[in-house]
Amino acid sequence: MTQDQPLAGFRVGVTAARKAEEQIALLERRGAVVDWAPALALEPNRVAVGELRTATESVIGQRVDMFLATTGVGMRAWFDFAEEAGLLEPLLSSLRGAEILARGPKSVGALRARGLRELWAPESEEFDDVLEHLRGRDLTGKRIVVQEHGQSLSMVGHALRRQGASVETVTVYRVESAADPEPMFAMAEKIAAGEIDAVTWTSAPAVAAFMTAAGSVGLREDVIAGFQADVVASCVGPVTAAAFEMWGVPTIFPERSRTAAMVKQLEHELPRRREGLSIELAGGRQLLLHGDACTVLLDGVEIKLSPAPAAVLSALVANPGVVVSRRALLAQLPSGTAGSEHAVEMAVARLRSALGTRAVQTVIKRGYRLAVEA
Structure with missing residues (x-):
């Protein structure tokens, strides 16, 4: 490993289909050996023209009070379709009068490119925070249109209907698993055997497709065990990381949900894990983790943790x-x-008892974080 190639000696799996070449080049430039196993089809499949036209005409046909945009690729595809169908101006006119909420910067960019302005977007880029923004509001009689992002958002519709809204979803495209699952099977075997250091993930549907593929060949539990042991599940952002929660897989993700930031994080994370993880806590205290997750050093003093607080600390x-x-x-x-x-x-209480009450901070309504030196 050199300063120019911080990932030399590491093997990294890439599961992206779209823009995979860019990500692979970033990793190889840093010295990593890369295995590619696309989890999804290369391009999202646009729904049937007739189905999308019917949905678009329905949106145009009545006043829209609120519009929720979820993805840039979905918004661009919808606007392009509407333009081809001669429906773009009526669609934009209908949405222009609505309260527009966008999940993240990509959907914001797609909206602004067509002259639409969002009223609000969460910094987290998580759709759950869009719902949290609306929770408690009286939506009685409001007509809300939701752009789906390749997977069903029916639960979102149900939640908003409980607040009194009338909800319509517009499905522009659907994501499907890669046509050839063999690379995924091979990747699952490497994860299970600990023959790979990290695997990158850029979408929640990719996580779902991969875990389904691993389950189909009886490797899902072994894959989970591999991730819980030494293999790093490196996600582009919190939305993708959340897809691993149901499997109990620990993940890492950068502050900014970008591919380059994810690769940059791996530059530091993989060498640090190999050498032993050292973290400076708030107040200048030094925390060292190495090998046994239940044994840590705090300012040079060995501390034994029971399994539950050790698991929380690892996360x-x-x-x-x-x-x-x-x-x-x-x-x-x-x-x-x-x-x-x-x-x-x-x-968390036991972890605080072991490391100090200020080591773990509570963030109201969101969770916990390690208090590190800024």
Whole structure:
């Protein structure tokens, strides 16, 4: 490993289909050996023209009070379709009068390119935060249109209907698993055997497709065990990372949901894990993790942790200073631990008892984070 090639000696798996060449080049330039196993089809499949036209005409046909945009690729594809069908101006006119909420910067960019302005977008780029923004509002009689992002958002519709809204979803494209699953099978075998150091993920549907593929050949539990041991699940952002929560897979992700930031994080994370993880906590205290997750050094003093607080610490140190939800921490707790958020609170309390009360910060309504030196 050299300064110019910080990933020399590491093997990294890439599961992206779109823009995979760019990501592979970034990794190889840093010295990594890359295995490519696309989890999804190269291009999203646009829904049938007739179906999309019917949905578009329905949006145009009545006043839209609120519009929720979820993806840049979906918005661009919808506007392009509407333009080809001669429906673009009526569609833009209909949306222009609505309260527009966008999930993230890519959807914002697609909206602004067509002269539309969002009223609000969450910094987190998470759709859950869009719903949180709306929670508590009286939506009685409001007509809300939601652009789906390749996977069903039917639960979103149900949640908004409980607040009194009338909800329509517009499905522009659907994502499908890669036509050839063999590369995924081979990747699953490498993860299970610990023959790869990290695997990158750029979308939640890719996680779902890969775990389904691993399950089809009886490797899902082995893949989960591999990730829980030494293989790093490196995600582009919190939305993708959340897809791993149900499997109890620990993840890392950068502050900015960008491919380059994800690769940059791996530059630091993989060498640091090989050498032993050292973190400077707030107040100048030094935390060292090496080997046994239940044994850490705090300012040079050995501290023994029981399995539950050790699991919480492992999840928090994966993204020092970043908030980890209670649900995500619950997924990391050892089997046999009571399956409720109270178990997380107890594990956090024990961790604070071992490392100091200020080592773990509570972020109201969101979760916990490791208090690190700024």
